[in-house]
Amino acid sequence: MNTLSAGRKVLLLLAVPVLLVAAWWAATADSTDFFWPPLSQIVGTFGETWFTGRFTADVLPSLARLLVGYLVAVALGVGLGTAIGSSRTLRGLLEPVLEFFRAIPSPVLVPILMLFAGIGNEMKVLVIVSGCVWPVLLNAVEGVRALDEVLRDTARCYRLRPHSRLVHLVLRGASPQIAAGARQALSIGIILMVISEMFAASNGVGFTIIQFQRSFAIPQMWTGIIMLGLIGIALSVIFRAAEARLLSWYTGLRMSQREG
């Protein structure tokens, strides 16, 4: 029964992707269009395009910049968000400004950041930070604000010191919201990783895709896009695994509330 339902789950999960790939395969099978090469050809060049040096030369640098930018953004977002969420004064002062900055699409910051930070890794990391920080920050503010009153009172009654209050009450209590923000930030991060490399770069996945396009290496260009998709899936799987571990209490709590 259990293995059957697990099998069904996998089948349901893969049904649409398999159908889409099959449709793509069939539609382009005898394509002679230069810009729409057959999928078989794209898949054929995938291995040699990416696993003969480009993985370490381009994919890893991209991922490293994404990781650094993302982690800085999460740390910054949680830190500032917790401070803002805990203080009514700070909230009143900063909320309009935050809304303004949040509304600016980060890609437009690339040319500006290039002026200040050059075209090196710093600029790309900064672009990623500038885009990823907002969902984390705003969700952290909300999460901290929404902490349960009774739980706050309990922490006060048992005289939790500020440090334990922060660790055991505020951050844990806001963690479901923070995780929701971090999940949004991850997809923004991938987009910005690519965009920052398209402007000015000497390596990276985004840079490579642009290079292929400019040199009319169309099947290779398509493999780059597939590569990005695969990176996105891999990161999301890792994120979900970490989330499931850290927030198992939250899942359990929600399920028990639904039953009760």
Place this chain on the structure above:
Amino acid sequence: MTTAPIGAAARPESSTTMLDVRNLKKVYEGRGRSVEAVRDLTFTIASGELVCIVGPSGAGKTTLLRCVAGLLDSTAGEVVLEGERVTGPPPGMAVVFQEYGRSLFPWMTVRQNVELPLKEKKVPKAERQRLVREALEAVGLADAQGAHPWQLSGGMQQRVAIARAVAYEPHLLLMDEPFAAVDAQTRADLEDLVRSLWKRLGVTVLFVTHDIDESVYLGQRVIVLSDSPTVVLEEVTIDLPDERDQLVTRSLPRFAELRAHVYELIQQAKGGHRPAS
């Protein structure tokens, strides 16, 4: 009225004051209007006493308790605990809230919930483990240590909150309508649990409730509050045998008398009756 029961002999008849509430007044200031929740409350509780506070709904019971707990500043008057004026949550106090589901940390196990306040008190590890184990055994939850609160029933969650309070070794235990949200059978069990813990540990208990039967069954003394703005209507001494039993005690004629008396007082309170001052 009857012969002194066995339990009473062990309890020293000390008259040191644990809690002293003097002319407590609380006015909530709102936009353009202020609400006087508590007008003038004065009462004392001796060390080792179990006192119930009962009043009609909306009598400012929770306001009073929050002032005593140091969670709320009073407008006038003062709360003195063990000779020290309360300005914030004092060290020798623990509170059990009505909303058990919201007062336990859902991301911690039962054990961690009970242990956290002890860690904050810097109790050494071995001592801490002993206190946690004993407290959980005392409330009958020794097997649930590794569970999360939301995996337990409502009554069990409130037991965890009680264990946490007991392990903290407070001098004063405040309970704010702790059993209002559990079913009747569980409530009876928990009432007996509070009585037995109080006897064993010698802790002073201030138990706030809206349930007249509960207040008479549990307390040595019942403080009846008036309607809001609140004053003390009457302090009723509960001269029932110290050994209380859900069946025996509740069927005593004296229990019925006391219950009727408190009931009348509450009815008067609802009618707006106030003591002549």
